[in-house]
Amino acid sequence: MRHARDGATAAMNAASQVLAARGKAEPQEFDNADVQWATRARDGVWAPTRDRQRIHVGIDCPPDRAATVLRPSLRVFVGIDVDTDIVAQTTADGIRLVTVVHGPEAPTSFRFPVGLAEGLALEAMPSGGFDVVNLRYGATVGRFYTPWACDSLFRPLAARWELDGGAIVMRLPHEGAAYPVVADPHYGI
Template sequence: MRHARDGAAAAMNAASRILVARGKNEPQELENPDVAWGQRARDGVWVPTKDGQRLHFGIDVAAADTVAQVLRPSLRVFVGVDLDTDIVAQTTDNGVRLLTVIHGPDAPSEFRFAVSLPDGLALESMPSGGYDVVHLRYGATVGRLYNPWASDSMFRQVKADYTLEGTIVTMRVQHADAFYPVVADPHYAR
C-alpha cells in the first residue's frame, strides 16, 4: 500500500501534467468562500448556484470514509478512494473539479457522484453530454456539470461520459487500452 503522502504526490503529478498539456483554457484553481468541502470523500462538497442556492456533490466510492489531505484551502487529495484511484479536488472561481486519477487497469471504470439539489432545481441532460442545473420555475440555467473529459499519460483522449439514475451521476471512463495514469475531469460551475 502506498504511503498517503506519496499517493497525494503521485495523484497531483498526474493531474498537473495532463492539465498543463490541455492548455490555458482549463479552469484554474482558486480560493472560493462559497465552496465548502467536507472532511471525507462521502461528505463531498457544497457548491453555489447562480441564484444563490447550494447543491451538494457526494463522492460515492468504495473507501467513502477516506479523509482528504488538504494541501491548501483550494486543493485537497483523496488518496485510495477505490482500487488504483485517487481524486484531486480543486476549488475554482465559480465551482469545483473532481479530477479522478486512475493509476492502473484494475481501477473501476465507473465513478458515482450523489447530487443533492435544493427544491425547485433539477438536472437536465444536455446534447454536449453534460447536465444543466435548471431552476424549474423560471427555466433558467443556474449551474452546469460539464461533459467529462479524460486523457491518458500519453495525452491521448480516453472516452468518458455520464449517466444519470435518480440522484446519482455516474462518470464512465473506458480506460482499458490507455497508458496510465488516466485523468478524468468532472467539472461543475455556476
C-alpha cells in the first residue's frame, strides 16, 4: 500500500490536471461551515440542503481509511479500494468526491451510502442526476449532479449514477482508458 502522503500527492496531481483543463465552470473549493467531514472515509460527510436540513454521504470502503487533511476544505482518502483514491472537496454549496482511478485493477463501481432527513427523498432526473426532494413541499432542496469522467488523455468516459437501496452508486467503466482516470461526483444545493 502506498504511503498516505505519497498517495495524497498522486491523487491531488491527477485531479488537479483534469480540473484545471476543464476550466472555470467547475465548482471551486470553499471553506463552507455548513459542511462537516468525518475523519474516516466510511463516515463521510454531512452537507446542507436548501431547506436547512442535512444529508449524510458516506464512502463505501474499508473502515480504517482516514483522511489526509490538506486544508479544512480539502482532504484525500487514499486507498478506498484497489488503485483508487478520493479527493474530497468542500464547495460553496456542497461537496465533491473526485474519484481517482490509478490502474485497470480498480473497481468500476463506487457506492456512496446516502442518509436523508425525515421528509426527504431521492428522485431520479432525466439528466442522470438525482434530486433531493422535500416531500412535503415537492421542492428540490439538493442535487447529485450527473457525474463526469475522463482519462489522462482527456477522453470522456461514460460515468453514471444508479440507485441501490440507500446508496447512490457511480458506475465508471474504465477499460482501455489511459490512467489515471478522474470522475467527479458532485452534490450541491
